[in-house]
Amino acid sequence: MKINWSRYQPGRQHDEMLGADGLLREAARGLGDYLASLDARQLRARQQAAERSIVEMGVSFTVYSEGQNIDRAWPFDIIPRVLAAREWARIEQGLAQRLRALNCFIGDVYGARCAMRDGIVPADLVESSGNYLPACAGATPPFGVWAHICGSDLVRGADGTVYVLEDNLRVPSGVAYMLENRIVTKQIFPELFARQPIRPVDDYPSALFDMLTSLAPRRGEPPEVVVLTPGIYNSAYFEHAWLAQRMGVELVEGADLVVDDDVVYMRTIEGLSRVDVIYSRVNAEFLDPEALRHDSLLGVPGLVRAWRAGNVALANAPGTGVADDKVVYAYVPEMIRYYLAEEPILPNVPTWLCSRPGELAHVLEHIDELVIKPANESGGYGILIGPQASRRECARFRELLRANPRNYVAQPVISLSTVPTVTGRGIEPRHVDLRPFILQGRELYVTPGGLTRVALRRGSLVVNSSQGGGSKDTWVVG
């Protein structure tokens, strides 16, 4: 039994493969026709080949804990998500525009505070953000860039509009999955790569390395770049090790670094060796017990001083998290107009701020139709999806909102677009989002496509890896 696209029923939401007319979208035609030429057995064989190849490659990714090994906690679906190159060009511009504006904003927050003075973003909002770090005021990182690595989550609504759902500016993860997914997909569908132009993604480690070296404070010497990890117990440890290996740099822990006279060194068997650039995967508040959280065991005392003195670059810079706040998010379109004098290319999802009394009243009244998000969480924790929540949960959230309105925003439920996905009952539509990665140093770089996350449960809108999501390769075609 071959795949018959006329039997595939995406429903009312936007499907990334089939148009509303039930025909394959232009950019997806190569893939759709090819899949239609496979029978169910062949498709299953491809899926199994992918799983085998993941296990083989995954040896270094395997997490052993007390004898059990969790091979790649995150399932992979072989059917890629396809984006047309023309549409992608516009999204790419929109993402770059957004990161430029966010960096202007962060610099402004820790600098002159023009936007707050001009009433674009309320000053009390910034200072009440859990991620605002007073220790960063007055710092001047290279190129005026604070957020060097950003993972923005994009979703597509029923009418086909692509929205920015959130900007992850602290320690966004997932890029290693994006790269690994492509390696697997090239083995599974080599003929499709030969037949049509699919933009490659594998230059990411070198783009990351180039961006990091562009931040080096010392001129004229090959800079020493390191990846700073909280250690093996961190859930993204494999990605830290993977990126360090691909860039050919050391993977260090806090205890490997020492600050002497405002200069950062790592302890090596040849003695102390100067470090120029740190790609930090440690949450900013834990970076330096001297300047930030005094109880941090992961940090490096004096690191923030060395950074402020301009003797070491930190990516992302401490304090960046102030813009990774779901209330601040609501102001990004205004920031783009204010700092860049441009119209936003990518829209935000409409957002109600519970800190505004009128909007809070609306949210309380319509809580069962809305998604309620805490301002500072990530990973899908602490979220209420109104239409799926029980009456009791809604009541509990009403209390939370009233008690701490600054900490919550509300958004309409976006019916995420779908992509054909291999399931136990054949190919069915499953909801997806997209996380592209944007780099800013001397130059800007956007990954072609990004990491597509897929909710594997039928009808589910939650794509987070911690909540039963999987991932897919993402193709920019044309």
Added chain:
Amino acid sequence: MLSRVAERLYWMARYLERAENTARLVGVYDSLLLDLPRSTGLGWQDILPVFGSPARRATTGDSAPADDAPFLRFLLEDPDNPGSLLSSLSMARENARTTRDILPSEAWRSVNELTLHARARLPAAAVQQGRDQTLRDIVARCQHLSGLLAGTMSHGPAYQFIRLGHNLERADMTTRTIDMAATLLLGGRAEVKQYDNTLWMAVLRGLSAYQMYRQYVRRRIRAEDVIGYLLHDALFPRAIQHCLNEIGRALDELPVNQAPRARLVPVLERLDGMVMPEADPALLNRRLDELQRELAGLHEVIRQNWLAPGPGT
């Protein structure tokens, strides 16, 4: 190479070697106790000092010599005893786990399996069910792992730290094994002396040295010869001379090695000075203690030089 990585590899090797020697020594002592009559008064408590634990009585309060289980539990599987076989393996595993990116992937898998195997088997082994088999299994798996590292890992700095760890620990364990005989001769009743020969054979077996001794020394088992062989033989891998030579070769392969190389010199001199015309247990005991302190001094210089450099070094 990061000092932290070097430190973990060094300790992984030390703990592996310690585990292997502990398994060997417990196995041999077990069989020695079967050969010695009750009248010697020797029991498991007498071997504890060899492992760095003060001699102690069984916590059961029962002085019946038949109750060996508390001692064996302490030596083999007590997680609160940092010197127990299981603790050594757990530490080796933890150090290997946190340097997985550096080690050949089979090595990590193999340490992991070894530790899990030991954790499953040692509780029964402490009460005599297949103890000999379990201990031999552990020794074999440790040897498998050492061979795997030697045979599949590039012999760069990472490997040299493993080599340093193996040989320092091995030298230390050889001093302890010789010390076992000295301690028993000193601490036991007069009857022990009659079993002198049995005791020194057990020492050789504890170091897998019996056959090699026979081939190279070609004399009957005599305390002076056994001690001389285990201290000074340059060819037998568990003889202290050989271990120190290996350490010297590993030091030569590492960068900024002046301080550790300088520190090795008095250790070698101390060993050279250990000529034992007669096996006087009290003197031997003292000399071995001195040698152990020298080894500890060498370790400390290695640590300061490579494993924990700070500002100002």
